[in-house]
Amino acid sequence: MQAKRTKRSPATGRSRTPKAEALGRYVVADSGICGGKPTFRGTRILVADVLGQVARGMAWETIVEEWRGNVAADAISEAVRLAREAFRDHAAQYTAPEYVLERAQA
Secondary structure, three states: OOOOOOOEOOOOOOEOOOOEEEOOOOEEEEOOOHHHOOEEOOOOOEHHHHHHHHHOOOOHHHHHHHOOOOOOHHHHHHHHHHHHHHHHHHHHHHOOOOOOOOOOOO
16 A cells, blocks of 8 residues: 655645635635734735724725735625634733733722
8 A cells, every 4th residue: 555645846845735724714824824824815915914904994995905806895804703702712811910001990
């Protein structure tokens, strides 16, 4: 019985094993792309960059245009939803005393 062969990239000779993790329909994290930071599927557009545009109040239609249609409104919606879930699930880490600069007066 022959050993299973791994596909290798002709340019680099490295193995091309799947490293992508789907975080949603549009958002993926691939250790071989952008250091494993979340990007939009099929692009090198960082989710954090698009969320920054959303946070600055940029209209989603403008964001879609700025990325030349490579990031759809549905993809932005998914990124916002994933960010919300991450914040909800990990908010306690950011309210720990070492992260709070000054407590609000009650």
